[in-house]
Amino acid sequence: MVDKIQDLNLPATVVTRLIKDALPDGINVGKEARSAIARAASIFIIYLTSSTAAAARKQKHKSLSSDNVFAALEEIEFENFIDPLREALDSFRKTIKEKKSSKTNDSKTNNDANTEEEMDEVNGSTAHDESSLQEPSDGTENEE
Known part of the structure; x- marks a missing residue:
């Protein structure tokens, strides 16, 4: 021990x-x-x-x-310790819960930002793909 x-x-x-x-x-x-x-x-x-x-x-x-x-x-x-300890425990649990929820909110905010960036990338690549469908400079047409 x-x-x-x-x-x-x-x-x-x-x-x-x-x-x-x-x-x-x-x-x-x-x-x-x-x-x-x-x-x-x-x-x-x-x-x-x-x-x-x-x-x-x-x-x-x-x-x-x-x-x-x-x-x-x-x-x-030591009954006189119980009420102050319960209050401290409740406060501690509340603090932990707030930290977890703020982390979750931060995570959601970051995920939302990442989703917007991903959408921009997708939109950007779509625009890039559409530009590649333009007529070639040699006068021939693209087949779809």
Whole structure:
């Protein structure tokens, strides 16, 4: 599973960034405090993951879902996290949906432009083909 216990820790740079974002400007956090926060967060994630896996097993699921996470949060008595997490999940899903729809719209726009270019090429080649049907300069007629 894991070779070293340190492999379970969150990256220090990520933890430092999260701490700075959570605290007002001008507040410094010592190295030991950052380390303790990182370790506590890692332990919480392991505990929540274990509880989520148990919730999934109860429902006879083989993979973990957001519903399992919410059930686990309730089980470990962190109900106050559920509503903010649901809102964040909904926002995340909405963002992903918007990105997919914008990619689809961009793709349709590009396809429409490509179709117009293809039509121009077809029309251009048709015009070219029609010009080749003009009478040759030697005075003989083309057969259709």
